[in-house]
Amino acid sequence: MIDLTNPIFRDAEMARQYLETQRWPDGPVCPHCGSKHEATKLQGKSTRPGVYKCKGCEKPYSVTVGTVFESSKIPLSKWLLATYLMSASKKGMSAKQIERMLGVTYKTAWFMMHRIREAMTTDSKTSGPIGGADKIVESDETFVGGKAKNVHRGKPVPKKIPVVALIERGGEARVRVVADVTAKTLRPVLFTQASRKSALMTDESPTYQWIGREFYNHSTVNHSKGEYTDHCGFAHVNTCESFFAIFKRGIMGSFHSVSEAHLQRYASEFEFRWNHRKVTDTERAEAILKASKGKRLTYRRTDQATNA
Numbered sequence: 001m002i003d004l005t006n007p008i009f010r011d012a013e014m015a016r017q018y019l020e021t022q023r024w025p026d027g028p029v030c031p032h033c034g035s036k037h038e039a040t041k042l043q044g045k046s047t048r049p050g051v052y053k054c055k056g057c058e059k060p061y062s063v064t065v066g067t068v069f070e071s072s073k074i075p076l077s078k079w080l081l082a083t084y085l086m087s088a089s090k091k092g093m094s095a096k097q098i099e100r101m102l103g104v105t106y107k108t109a110w111f112m113m114h115r116i117r118e119a120m121t122t123d124s125k126t127s128g129p130i131g132g133a134d135k136i137v138e139s140d141e142t143f144v145g146g147k148a149k150n151v152h153r154g155k156p157v158p159k160k161i162p163v164v165a166l167i168e169r170g171g172e173a174r175v176r177v178v179a180d181v182t183a184k185t186l187r188p189v190l191f192t193q194a195s196r197k198s199a200l201m202t203d204e205s206p207t208y209q210w211i212g213r214e215f216y217n218h219s220t221v222n223h224s225k226g227e228y229t230d231h232c233g234f235a236h237v238n239t240c241e242s243f244f245a246i247f248k249r250g251i252m253g254s255f256h257s258v259s260e261a262h263l264q265r266y267a268s269e270f271e272f273r274w275n276h277r278k279v280t281d282t283e284r285a286e287a288i289l290k291a292s293k294g295k296r297l298t299y300r301r302t303d304q305a306t307n308a
Contacts, residue, residue, distance in 0.1 A: 092269065093113075
């Protein structure tokens, strides 16, 4: 549970001190050269609070340098509140809601949320694949987009965007937006995000017929025949279905419409909350703050994605 009366959500200085305890539990670390315990706190009258100077590279820095909060004129207290609200909202929170709660413009709220989603994105280089020996990985796809029957006359039929989810039973998920659901597209996703030592569970789609042979074991469930599990309760993709149920409710209920250019960031947001579902809201928010390092997102990059 999040205590919204906490001073870190109202006082920018207390928010900065709190962020320092999360990012630097053992003292300041220079984001430029990585030096530890070699910082001098600058306390001149013209120096803003929280600025340090590294004795190694002699460069100044603060706790926000090299994070998604860098170079922002928005008070850090509002950044923390937005982070905590997004971490606790199971089905997501719209930028309009953040706009009203934080007292910022819609454009600011929208950009803040994309920055926070950048921090929530799983780093595949360090996280490694899910599954492994004696592990079960489920794979399934869904499509995001409006229905043709809801389109006004004369308007183009909305494009359906495929999203594939790989979920280790009892473990983490990897969710990726893909161009299509052909074997050529799904094969590299499965092989980079899941260990081939895993037992793979899918539906009856022929796409997985050859992919499944490269895993330790491959079992299927035939949805077209009304099957959702085998007689032993072993072969199913119900975990993926559970994830998609939350994901779709967020898209339809909170965001209403998501562009293809940004869909992966929204998918990463839901993936992050799923992977941290067994911790408290506060612990989930703290995980976002710790993961904000090295994930800067400028408005130019976001705007380019919108116009792509």
